[in-house]
Amino acid sequence: MNFKEVLLIVNPISGDIDKQRIINKVKEEVQRRNADFHLYRTTGENDIEKIRKFLDVHEIGRVLVAGGDGTINLVAETIRKYDLPMGIIPAGSANGLALNLELPDELNQQVKIAMGDNFINYDILSLNDTICLHMSDLGINAELIKNYENSNFRGKLGYLIQSIPTLIKSGYPFEFEIQSKGEDREAQAALLGIANANKYGTGANVNPIGRPDDGLFEILIFKRISLGEVLKTLRNETNLDPEFLEIIQTKSAKVICKKPVSFQIDGEYIGEETEIKISILPEKLKIAVPA
Structure with a gap:
């Protein structure tokens, strides 16, 4: 799949994994594909609104998220009406969703899958909205x-x-x-x-x-x-x-x-x-x- 721009959303405080290593690896892969790399670090303050404003003015073709289940949930809420594919780099204290999706532990493989073309159309539950x-x-x-x-x-x-x-x-x-x-x-x-x-x-x-x-x-x-x-x-x-x-x-x-x-x-x-x-x-x- 070809895309012009990729957005990586990172939770800097989730888990105990080196986020800079993830950022460097994703940036390297994006540039190898001749696409533009963008980085957003979550702060816990109006992240959804800030990311949506960014998506409205860029031609993002793939959103990647590095964090745990809570961060993935936040990104899913942010992009669910944009019809954008999402790739996951597990980087939380407990990575339950990644475990269920059988994502590998090795970073190079995670990035390859996150940027790949094989998808699941995943159900989204609503619990009290x-x-x-x-x-x-x-x-x-x-x-x-x-x-x-x-x-x-x-x-x-x-x-x-x-x-x-x-x-x-x-x-x-x-x-x-x-x-x-x-x-x-x-x-x-x-x-x-x-x-x-x-x-x-x-x-x-x-x-x-x-x-x-x-x-x-x-x-x-x-x-x-x-x-x-x-x-x-x-x-x-x-x-x-x-x-x-x-x-x-x-x-x-x-x-x-x-x-x-x-x-x-x-x-x-x-x-x-x-x-x-x-x-x-x-x-x-x-x-x-x-x-």
């Missing part, structure tokens, strides 16, 4: 992310350090009402997930039936905490105990919490919520993936 590409949940994992964001440790070590105090302090099980496919049902859960992919960033395959391009999403009801079942998900086993996990596949739903529950979207803590409206947006996100 905020988009979700990967995994969202209510409950104990969102509490863990909240504690992680408030700590001084980063990377997977930071999540590990926060896991025990989160378990001790959590008020689970939480009580939910799930409205979907014309039915209402009650559920008690330690965690209620909303999934557009198979795996968390840890590699846990919690949603073996999910596909990100099938026009459906899954509600995951984790009824209890079980180390044995968690280990199964890490080994990619699909025969999970129904007393541990129940999966509802649907096109739209509403989740009502009996009391405010911690909520996260694509690894970003949102706050405590009592109601989540879920649907699939009509747009698809064109993401470069391995052939």
